[in-house]
Amino acid sequence: MDFTSDNIAGASPKIVAALNVAASGTAPAYGSDPWTTKAQAKIDEVFECRTASFFVPTGTAANALALATLTPPWGAVFCHEGAHVMEDECGAPEMFTAGAKLVGIKGAAGKITSESLRNMLANFPRGLVKQVQPAALSLSQVTECGTLYTCDEIAELSAIAHAAGLAVHMDGARFANALVALDATPAEASWKAGIDVLSLGATKNGAFACEAVVFFNPERAATFPFQRKRAGHTLSKGRFLGAQMVTYLEDDHWLDLARAANAHAAKLSNGLTAIRGLQLAWPPQANEIFVFLPLQVDAALKAAGVTYYTWSLSDEDRHGAQQPADTVFVRLVTSFATRGEDIAKFLEIARDAA
């Protein structure tokens, strides 16, 4: 039983089936194949917008490449201090941007507030030569704390950023999970709320390895093909990415997968809340649960071979969520592939140990 992340799942049967079909016959290389073209059209359709979109095999590549089109090397990219681009990509944004600075903003439960963004921007007056120049805002949706921005919150943050001359990027590694939780359309949750470039994840939600970088203003993408190529992220058999993405988006497959993942999380968190002595750090909004597990519960789960990550957050980032004594703070992630029987078993062990 593995609740460490949604990337421990394999690929959805539909996506696998699509790859079986895409495996035969010749096709032009480097993204000139029909699968890629179809996937790009599908993105335009789903987002109700003419986009420039590109496919890459990892979320780190999607984020770092997206940011590299938005900032010069002497730019500042603002993000939550616990954002994936800040903490979990071993400096990929710095590498791809040739040294831009990621500036972390504090905020409870993984979210940046308008006030904190305004305060931070006040410290970066444009044109002050000694300082890196404000270039972009990167928002994670779902956040690293499994929480969500409402579309209005995104729109407000984007407006502040745009007014200050920044572009706005969204790390949507779990964008589908956010969509179904928000009950918003892709357009509402992205460009209609001011997002300029979206990293649209498929890998965590049923693909083998596929993410899209979606530019809602195609002109911004002028240099992307070169940047992707020199980063080694232009797959020669581009059909492999195209076929995954087109299947992912067709017939709402992505939303179905995300709904399943979120439902698993709801079931698990409801079960946990019902256990005396177990306390969630905050209500889960998508497919990630942050919970304070009593030590004996943690021990029992581990003894049963259940895996998950213990988490650490600064007091500030967790404010409102005091860690009870004799607990560990852990993250539990579900996916489309989580099995109902595993959730039941998890809850049973926890209940027995509590």
Next chain:
Amino acid sequence: MDFTSDNIAGASPKIVAALNVAASGTAPAYGSDPWTTKAQAKIDEVFECRTASFFVPTGTAANALALATLTPPWGAVFCHEGAHVMEDECGAPEMFTAGAKLVGIKGAAGKITSESLRNMLANFPRGLVKQVQPAALSLSQVTECGTLYTCDEIAELSAIAHAAGLAVHMDGARFANALVALDATPAEASWKAGIDVLSLGATKNGAFACEAVVFFNPERAATFPFQRKRAGHTLSKGRFLGAQMVTYLEDDHWLDLARAANAHAAKLSNGLTAIRGLQLAWPPQANEIFVFLPLQVDAALKAAGVTYYTWSLSDEDRHGAQQPADTVFVRLVTSFATRGEDIAKFLEIARDAA
């Protein structure tokens, strides 16, 4: 009919079947999965050597990451002036090495000679501060001209490089094609001939997207995991790469695929040679044919919808191969998936037009 490259083929049925199996169940992320472990063991077995090996989705990533472990930013990497790393990766080696300089060496039919390597090294005295410092030699096997180094030639070049303090990298995007053509073992064609790090390609020879970076001295690989991660080339569902590679290497599947590709090329080149007025630039040694097509043959093939690349080479790189009047210089590439009927048809059109 597409003879532009071997990457216009899809994936081999065996590899697709392996992905079908690998798609289900949970597995630890980021390369800690059993497929990856098995593929690494398979590489050790096949190369008769304890290696440190890593899987990435593209050849550009493999090459650029390999070189980035071999040179400081102020280093020089010597390669043939027409090498893939030099001409076809949009500056990826420069990006990954943070600015090292690729220094091209001339040589007929894509090959560097011992003499030209020695002469070049004489221009780069170690410790001359104004100049980039000699760091690595990168050899392409099969070369960009479809020719081969013998194992002895590699050993001699490696010895010169090592004596000058350089590490030796091999771009083995078509390593399997070389092996079957040379009738050499993987070990003989790599570390036994002095190769320190090998980019071992699978993509062009039957995989969807998988290349290995193989360090024959595992200590050299100490920083590789960080370099791969920050380049966005550490796939979260590492099983996707592991499953491809293990299947590729098992039961000599890679050699079978390469044998098929090379046999197709032999058949095609034999057929071409038999046509009056058609002249090969040099004898093909693996799965690439360089040929001077009379204009009317070129026109007839194109009229029939056949695709391939016209090529350009400096006189120096082509010496011994004078281009006849009224011809175009073209490259034809075969793969495991080339169909016999397409070769027959190609030859028929050419014969009729000649």
Next chain:
Amino acid sequence: MDFTSDNIAGASPKIVAALNVAASGTAPAYGSDPWTTKAQAKIDEVFECRTASFFVPTGTAANALALATLTPPWGAVFCHEGAHVMEDECGAPEMFTAGAKLVGIKGAAGKITSESLRNMLANFPRGLVKQVQPAALSLSQVTECGTLYTCDEIAELSAIAHAAGLAVHMDGARFANALVALDATPAEASWKAGIDVLSLGATKNGAFACEAVVFFNPERAATFPFQRKRAGHTLSKGRFLGAQMVTYLEDDHWLDLARAANAHAAKLSNGLTAIRGLQLAWPPQANEIFVFLPLQVDAALKAAGVTYYTWSLSDEDRHGAQQPADTVFVRLVTSFATRGEDIAKFLEIARDAA
């Protein structure tokens, strides 16, 4: 009257005289000249240590080059969140290190405490691939708040850093001011307290443009000549730097200059403290004064043409120093060239307005 910084001063007459002498005759280029050699010997003598030292024209170059020898591109450099390398060099460390991450540590009055360093290091476990790897600690002496680390404090921080496998850099742009304030020897304030590499400033303290990068373990400097060269910081007429540095260090000239600057600051801060309603943020320890000026005092000084910077600090970094109502928080810097009459005039204006 200009109290904005110590870099608004010109060059000391002794240093100018030395340049007059150094201007004539031929001398080998790129630092092979006798002035450079003599300056390097002088550094060894003054620091009682065999060092490898190099001269560059700016403090930003000294810091960025020093850090670039201490961290790989995927490394983390820890420093105070308000450090010059963090805030005032427009991303130079990121450029020179090819993308390493500077990680800011909070701390009152510009100083890092042992506890805060330990806590931060706990967040950066070595070998966790997703994260940049701990590589160096950079301490500023004098700090950006004009405060000082005692030699014992430096030793304690260095010991923690070394135990965690980090190298320790000191940004000594105002190292001479620190030395005379601490009454410590150069050796005590640097390598004896665990500093591995020192940026030794001369520019702010009487030179035109000269800083040294001093490696107390010469082996660490092996790649420095190449890194300096490719950064464009190897002056062809190296004598210009050598002559400044040798004169700066000879006959305790640097200490005399720093003593003058510090004495001016003491006089100014004593005068300010004696004015009712004026309050220092914290006691100045070298040549920088941080003071809360009543608005009417600020207005009067500005009306008289006096220049200085208003400053901003996070509450956390200023804790213990509450800003009184109706004041501005300003920084005043003195130098060797500050005129006593200007201090008297400043105090007179402030006294009259208060």
Next chain:
Amino acid sequence: MDFTSDNIAGASPKIVAALNVAASGTAPAYGSDPWTTKAQAKIDEVFECRTASFFVPTGTAANALALATLTPPWGAVFCHEGAHVMEDECGAPEMFTAGAKLVGIKGAAGKITSESLRNMLANFPRGLVKQVQPAALSLSQVTECGTLYTCDEIAELSAIAHAAGLAVHMDGARFANALVALDATPAEASWKAGIDVLSLGATKNGAFACEAVVFFNPERAATFPFQRKRAGHTLSKGRFLGAQMVTYLEDDHWLDLARAANAHAAKLSNGLTAIRGLQLAWPPQANEIFVFLPLQVDAALKAAGVTYYTWSLSDEDRHGAQQPADTVFVRLVTSFATRGEDIAKFLEIARDAA
């Protein structure tokens, strides 16, 4: 007696005198001082053009920073294969441009011809994603072989470059030497001939350490202040650079210095030509002489303690200049500070030994 380079000279007395004056009094830092302002105005006057100009301490910085404003990291910068930016800056252009590729063009005696430029550009079709994109042409004036482009030649090369969408940079480390040799105005030899950005050297011709980067279209310079700052090339006491440059340009001081240097070279080369058995590689045009010294002459000069560099050039770059048997190929450089008596002595030794 040292003929290794013009950078073995010190500073001209006028420039030293200016520094003496500039050493006292306060002045705003980072280039906001009156000397810098005056020097910028002087450049506009001398070049008869409103420019954006910036001062840096080294030629490598000037070149690398200039190029970094003209090319993206995935760009190609074309230059002569023996250009200073290609061979003598330890990869600075690659560092400052974040990995752009310098592409060398062959050409006799250090010069690029229109034909060779056109041929090279034909290999770099814009938009071919696998390849770095053509971005800039860099011309050296005086060339590395001591030869000159005529203004017409520059205009023709610039026109070809502009037509292909490239910007044109001139490495004018010895621009003054070129001006007096060409008898051209600064404007004629730069922007009127199509140069977009000029590295204007003063160091080799009488300054201590000062070069200007001159943008003839000020809009191109928008990001330069940030790029210079993060490269550590923004001197805090900017007056040091400003004072040198203003003095250098005032009253034709730069031209006087260059005239002296060129006259010394003419005298030396005339003397050499008169010696039986001595043969120049090509006629010197500015202050550098390339000569084939008979071995016994070389030995006699060295025995007398005369220093200079032996040189190496590819056959192609030297074509038309066959090296006679029993000679060494050497470079002799004169400067404003070369002493007539040293030239006489040199010729005497050579004559006696020949």
